[in-house]
Amino acid sequence: MEGLSAVLESLPYIISGIPVTLGLVALSLLVGFALGVPMGVAMVYGNRVVIKIIQVFVFVLRGLPNLVLLFLFYFGIFPLLGWNLSPFTIGAITLGLRSAAYQTEIFRGAILSLGEGQMLAALSVGMSKNQAIWNIILPQALRLALPGWSNEYPILLTDSSVTYAIGVAEILTRGGQMVTRTYQPMPIYLTCALMFIFLNWGGMQIIQWGEKKAYIPGLGRKRETQ
Amino acid sequence: MDSLLFIYQELLPELGKGLIVTLKLILFSIPFGLLTGILVAIGRVYGNHFLSSLSKLYVIFFKGCPLLLLLFIIYFGLPSLGITFSPFGASVLGFVLCNGAYTSEYIRGAIQSVKTGQMIAAQALGMTKWQAVFYIILPQAFRRALPGVGNEIIYLIKYSSLAYMLTCIELTGAGKIIAARTFRFTETFTVVGIIYLLMVFVATKILQWAEKKFSYPT
Amino acid sequence: MNTTSATSILVVENIYKTYGKTEILKGVSFTVNKGETKVIIGPSGAGKSTLLKCINQLIIPDRGRIFLNGEEVLHSHSHINRFRQKIGMVFQNFYLFDHITALENVEIALLKVKKMKRPEAREKALKELARVGMKDKAHLYPAELSGGQAQRVSIARALAMDPEVMLFDEPTSALDPELTGEVLEVMRNLAQGGVTMVVVTHEMGFASSVADEVMFMEEGKILESGPPSQIFFHPQEERTKKFLSRISELYGELNRNG
Numbered sequence: 001m002e003g004l005s006a007v008l009e010s011l012p013y014i015i016s017g018i019p020v021t022l023g024l025v026a027l028s029l030l031v032g033f034a035l036g037v038p039m040g041v042a043m044v045y046g047n048r049v050v051i052k053i054i055q056v057f058v059f060v061l062r063g064l065p066n067l068v069l070l071f072l073f074y075f076g077i078f079p080l081l082g083w084n085l086s087p088f089t090i091g092a093i094t095l096g097l098r099s100a101a102y103q104t105e106i107f108r109g110a111i112l113s114l115g116e117g118q119m120l121a122a123l124s125v126g127m128s129k130n131q132a133i134w135n136i137i138l139p140q141a142l143r144l145a146l147p148g149w150s151n152e153y154p155i156l157l158t159d160s161s162v163t164y165a166i167g168v169a170e171i172l173t174r175g176g177q178m179v180t181r182t183y184q185p186m187p188i189y190l191t192c193a194l195m196f197i198f199l200n201w202g203g204m205q206i207i208q209w210g211e212k213k214a215y216i217p218g219l220g221r222k223r224e225t226q
Numbered sequence: 227m228d229s230l231l232f233i234y235q236e237l238l239p240e241l242g243k244g245l246i247v248t249l250k251l252i253l254f255s256i257p258f259g260l261l262t263g264i265l266v267a268i269g270r271v272y273g274n275h276f277l278s279s280l281s282k283l284y285v286i287f288f289k290g291c292p293l294l295l296l297l298f299i300i301y302f303g304l305p306s307l308g309i310t311f312s313p314f315g316a317s318v319l320g321f322v323l324c325n326g327a328y329t330s331e332y333i334r335g336a337i338q339s340v341k342t343g344q345m346i347a348a349q350a351l352g353m354t355k356w357q358a359v360f361y362i363i364l365p366q367a368f369r370r371a372l373p374g375v376g377n378e379i380i381y382l383i384k385y386s387s388l389a390y391m392l393t394c395i396e397l398t399g400a401g402k403i404i405a406a407r408t409f410r411f412t413e414t415f416t417v418v419g420i421i422y423l424l425m426v427f428v429a430t431k432i433l434q435w436a437e438k439k440f441s442y443p444t
Numbered sequence: 445m446n447t448t449s450a451t452s453i454l455v456v457e458n459i460y461k462t463y464g465k466t467e468i469l470k471g472v473s474f475t476v477n478k479g480e481t482k483v484i485i486g487p488s489g490a491g492k493s494t495l496l497k498c499i500n501q502l503i504i505p506d507r508g509r510i511f512l513n514g515e516e517v518l519h520s521h522s523h524i525n526r527f528r529q530k531i532g533m534v535f536q537n538f539y540l541f542d543h544i545t546a547l548e549n550v551e552i553a554l555l556k557v558k559k560m561k562r563p564e565a566r567e568k569a570l571k572e573l574a575r576v577g578m579k580d581k582a583h584l585y586p587a588e589l590s591g592g593q594a595q596r597v598s599i600a601r602a603l604a605m606d607p608e609v610m611l612f613d614e615p616t617s618a619l620d621p622e623l624t625g626e627v628l629e630v631m632r633n634l635a636q637g638g639v640t641m642v643v644v645t646h647e648m649g650f651a652s653s654v655a656d657e658v659m660f661m662e663e664g665k666i667l668e669s670g671p672p673s674q675i676f677f678h679p680q681e682e683r684t685k686k687f688l689s690r691i692s693e694l695y696g697e698l699n700r701n702g
Contacts, residue, residue, distance in 0.1 A: 059423070063384070069419070071401075076414075080412055123525075175295075184306075185298070193299065200289075216543055216585055
């Protein structure tokens with residue numbers, strides 16, 4: 001009973017962490033997308049130096065634990081640069097860069113799966129390489145990348161809780177604060193867990209709806225009229 | 227020069243102690259995670275309705291619950307039910323439960339990708355369902371699941387750093403303590419990061435070797 | 445530029461291409477005059493497809509010169525997109541853009557490359573689709589078309605740019621036998637309508653009835669060329685004879701099985 005009242009007491013405070021968690025996820029997805037798409041393109045069409053640089057970036061960002069990256073940025077690099085960024089911003093940058101590494105691989109794979117014919121045909125009608133990438137390659141590659149891309153959501157959702165370590169007021173941090181106040185760790189942490197599981201499920205429903213909308217026969221979706 | 231001296235004389239010896247804890251965490255977790263994954267996958271595919279639903283629920287919960295939160299539930303929550311763990315024990319349990327959930331999904335997918343004819347052929351030879359599962363289906367499924375399972379081992383290496391949040395002083399924790407004492411955060415976490423990258427690199431090579439060794443013509 | 449006469453549209457001079465240690469093209473030269481249809485035949489691996497791709501620089505040759513209407517195409521990197529607009533290309537595997545409809549496939553280069561206004565581009569695209577008999581399928585996606593239909597759309601896509609010359613790279617090789625007829629029919633009409641074409645094909649019937657000149661290519665060189673009556677009935681080279689008899693054997697066998 002004490003557990004239940006502790007949960008009820010904590011609920012509003014913890015729930016107000018949901019926008020923070022989702023904000024972290026959304027920003028990270030965005031950062032990852034904004035960097036991952038051009039890097040994925042460069043991995044296929046770039047020159048050797050650019051490809052090497054991106055490969056190193058991907059290897060490092062994929063190989064480092066989130067926690068180490070977070071500490072490196074929060075305690076090390078950003079203070080060293082003299083930048084005074086909020087924990088939330090640093091969290092979003094860290095998770096976003098990590099996601100960029102994974103998204104680079106996702107988009108690279110999608111472009112490669114198109115085969116070289118699409119680029120050849122686009123060049124043969126007089127398009128420049130950039131026009132071909134923009135009008136022909138990306139519209140297809142982005143659709144093909146959707147399933148892999150959707151996987152980034154649950155990963156970022158669970159990973160976002162790591163920002164607890166630098167005090168971002170997301171769901172887990174708020175749960176932890178309420179635990180110190182109420183001494184009811186089990187009910188409160190389980191409540192947090194259910195919240196994450198619900199957000200995971202809800203997000204996937206939206207993503208699946210989006211995937212259906214993007215379908216083109218033979219490629220997976222109906223194109224929106226320009 | 228100053229940095230190098232610091233790294234050699236202070237940092238590396240301390241990090242070495244932490245690294246040993248990290249390796250222990252990983253090496254304890256891998257076999258039990260694998261075992262959990264196999265059992266949950268078998269329960270999901272071949273179990274009766276109850277077992278199958280239970281396996282499904284297991285996966286939903288442990289994949290949906292952030293690992294850090296799971297560690298808190300085990301370390302801070304379970305004692306209120308009279309179950310206590312050391313930071314190390316709680317970490318390994320958390321890693322095994324989480325790793326098992328992800329691994330089971332790869333193994334389940336692999337089991338389901340083995341052609342139904344294999345089961346029928348095995349039973350035609352007089353094997354029981356479970357003999358067929360263990361002697362025919364699982365060996366094939368395991369090889370197919372190896373890339374995914376290997377990926378989860380790489381994840382395990384990285385997520386082992388979360389044990390520090392339970393005050394289990396492994397590699398990341400050792401780094402954090404030295405950095406806080408010396409205020410050399412950038413150097414410390416760069417070195418810590420490089421050690422993780424080395425571990426990931428070595429593990430990747432071993433897994434590639436294993437994939438080659440266990441592959442069969444298809 | 446005095447290498448080109450008044451009517452020659454495409455001049456290919458001494459083209460060489462090497463991949464690693466393999467020399468694919470060993471000095472290929474020929475000229476195509478306005479309204480002509482040239483057919484290139486030869487065994488696989490002869491370098492026919494590489495030659496076509498060198499003409500619009502999808503593959504950059506190591507040596508040699510190519511002129512379109514008297515202007516040099518090669519080594520003109522800044523203008524290559526301009527040249528490619530004037531050189532239509534039809535690929536063995538169609539390479540239609542899979543994310544847009546047949547109509548949009550024909551339209552897209554008009555909009556993005558020629559910067560046409562949408563109504564104008566649409567009208568032009570529909571006209572070209574009608575020309576290949578695909579107007580009624582304009583709103584289908586590539587995956588919803590048969591191979592023959594897809595190839596006809598890809599021909600319309602190239603025609604829409606009003607090219608000076610059309611290159612066909614084994615346009616029927618990827619098709620089921622019963623679908624080659626509709627594509628060859630379209631090509632025959634184009635040739636009779638005065639479109640300048642260079643065609644790589646194994647369709648000897650098409651070659652003998654439509655070509656102004658047939659070129660036999662082997663091991664990176666044009667061994668022999670002339671009007672179809674000469675190449676098919678009085679070949680001078682031993683290897684041309686051999687190739688032709690192999691081809692007719694193959695067709696004979698197809699007939700026996702079919």
